[in-house]
Amino acid sequence: MAELRNCPTCGEFFNYTGIRDVCAKCARDEEKMYEEVYRFLRRRENRAATIERIVEATGVTEELLHKWVRKGRLQPALFPNLGYPCDNCGKLTQKGKLCDSCTEDLKKDLRTFEAAQEFREAVVESDRGTYLAEQRKNR
Known part of the structure; x- marks a missing residue:
């Protein structure tokens, strides 16, 4: 059963079903940012990039990077300088x-x-x- 929640990113209402913790619009935006970060990290010279370097190069927030590592979307085995607090x-x-x-x-x-x-x-x-x-x- 869906639950009505406010999106923590934009504040809009959305039906929370347990799959995503943001609204559909913000989820699409996050997915675009993920693809940009992943493209950046796939380049050989960027595989050992630190979180600060990734933030500087892509403009994504540290919190979003931490979320992706925690959920297993970015593997620390492939990118050794990634992690979460x-x-x-x-x-x-x-x-x-x-x-x-x-x-x-x-x-x-x-x-x-x-x-x-x-x-x-x-x-x-x-x-x-x-x-x-x-x-x-x-x-």
Whole structure:
């Protein structure tokens, strides 16, 4: 079922069906810009271009480039200097929502939390055993 939304680019109303997040007119404009960027990147001398260089040469916004990389339309394997910002620190990444550094930090924090939780459970369990032993002595 379609939902009526405002286009984030131009502000016009459009039926959002989950396929595109902009209106049909803006989608056509984005597609034209994508083709221009892709033509630019296909040239051998531009394959290693940075995001800043692509923006300068084509006039497309960084946000649009990030969107295309995130959706897989521009492959970082083919164009190694492309990426999108990490949701945590803003450093460019090419997969997932977090960069490798933030992912490792999160894993480390999770391991620390799990170790602390296991320690707390062991303390509670040892206290519980002591309590039961005391009850049996008193009988």
